[in-house]
Amino acid sequence: MTNAEARVPLLRIVSLTKRFGGFTALDNVSVDIPPGERFGLIGPNGSGKTTLINCISGAFRTEPGTVLFRDEDITPLQPHVRTRRGIARSFQIPRPFRSMTVAENLMVALDFAAHEHVSVAQRRDTMMSILTQMGLASKANASATKLSQVELRKMELARAMATHPKLLISDEAMAGLSSSEVDEVLDLLMSLASQDITIIMIEHIMQAVMRFSDRVMCLDAGKIIAIGTPSEVMANQRVQEAYLGT
C-alpha cells in the first residue's frame, strides 16, 4: 500500500460537486486512488455512492470538479470514450442484453472496446478465457435470460472485463446473494485485483467490504466522512453514527 501511494494516482477526483436542482448529491469530494488498489466505497442509502461512480464513468456531467484518469482530464469525455480509456463498471441490477447469448453479450464489449485491431478469432479466444475465469464457460451459448442471479452478476463482471479495464467499478455486485455466493463473487474480484486491475467496490455487505478493501471511504450526505484502512473507518465514530442513524 505505502508503495502504491507513492505512485501517480490512477484516478484522481478533485473537488467534485454534483447538484440535482437544489439537492447536493456530492459536495466537494476529492480522492486519489493509486493503481492496483482495492478501494471500498460505503455509506448509507442516498449518501452519493452511485452518484460518485456515475460521475467517474461519465453518466453524469460534473459541475464543478475534475476527474483525472492516468493523468488525463476525462471530465469532458463521454461514457463510451471513458470505457475505451479503461474505466469499466458493472450495474447494481444486472442489465444483460436479453436477446443474446452470454458469449454474444461479451462479444459486444470486445467488438467496441478493443484498443487495437484484433481478429474475430482472437476476440473469441479472449471471450472464452474471460468466461473460463468467471466460471461461466459452460454457459457461453446459453441465453442471458437463462442465467441464475449469481451467474448474471458474474456475467456483468465478465462483460466489464471484456472492455480491458484498468479500473473496474463494481456496484453492489453481491446484493441479494447467499453467503456462499458472496464468497464466490468476492474471490472473483480478488483474482481480478491480482491481475493489476484497480477495483472500486460499492457494497452494503460490510463483511465483504472489510475483507476486500485496502482502503475504505465512507460517504454521508455527499461528503467524505472517513477514509482509511477498513479497521480505521469502522472505528470512526461518524461512520458509526451515519450507519446507526444517531
Added chain:
Amino acid sequence: MDLLLDAVVIGVLLGCFYAAVSIGLSVSFGLLDVPHVAHPAFLVLAAYLVFFINEHYGIDPLVAGLIITPLFFVFGLAAYRLYYETFERRGSDAGVRGIAFFFGVAFIIEVLIILQFGVDQRSVTAAYIGKSWRIGDMRIPYRMLVAFGVAMALTLLLTLYLSKTYMGRAIRAVAQDQEALRLMGANPIRVKQWAFGIATAVLGLAGALLIIVAPIDPTLDRAYIGRTFCVVVMAGLGSMSGTLVAAVILGVAESIVLTMFGASWAPAIAFAMLLGVLAVRPQGLFGRRS
C-alpha cells in the same frame, strides 16, 4: 373453395410484399424506437426515383432499386442525424415531438414529389409486369413472385446481418439498453445512426417493389402508414422473421376480406389488426420485451 384458396395464395404473396416494405420500419421503429411515420413517404420517394431511372434510362426497376440503395443509406444517416440533433437528444418527450417531425418530413416529401412528378399515377415497365403464371385455374402474377423473392432475400439478409456481424450485435444491443452498450465502449448514437441508414437503404428495393406491384401516386404513403406499423407491431418490435410472418398474416387477411366482402373493407384490416394485437398481445407475436 377455389376462391378461398386463390385468396390465400395471393394473400401470402401480398404479405411478402408487405414484409419487404415494412422490414426497414422493423429496424427503425422496432429496434430503435424512432417514431418513423415518414417511413412510407421514404418508400414512395424511392418508388418515384425508380420510376425516374426506369423511364429515362430504361433500366430494370429492381436494378434501379439497387442503384438507389446506397443513396438511401446516406439519406438515412443524414435523416437520423437531423432527427437526433433537433429532437431526440432534447429530452423525454422526444417521442411525441418526433412523430410531429416525421409527419412534417412526410408532407414535405409528398409536396416535393407532386412538384417534380405531378399527381398522376406512374408505373414502370419490365418483362415480368403484366404477365401471369398459370397453375390449373389459378393465375399468379409474376410481379407478385418478384415481391416474394425480394422479401425473402431482405428478411434473410437482415436476419443474418443482425445476428452475425459486430454492427448487427451492437444494433440489437442498442435496442435493449443504450446505456449498457455505452459502457461496452460503443457510441449508441453512432450505432443508431448506422442502423437507421440500413433501415432506409432497404427501402431502395422496397420502393422498386412498390411500383412493380401497382402504379403509384404521391399520396400512396398514407395507405401504408397503417399497414407497415401494423406489421411491425404485430411482429413484436424488432423481430425480422416475425415481420415476415406478421406481414403474411396481414396479406392473407386483406386478401380474404377483399374476396369475400369487397374492396371497401380491405383498407380497414390493418388498423383493426393493429388494435386487436395491442389489446390482446401488446408485445406482438415475437416480442423482444418480456
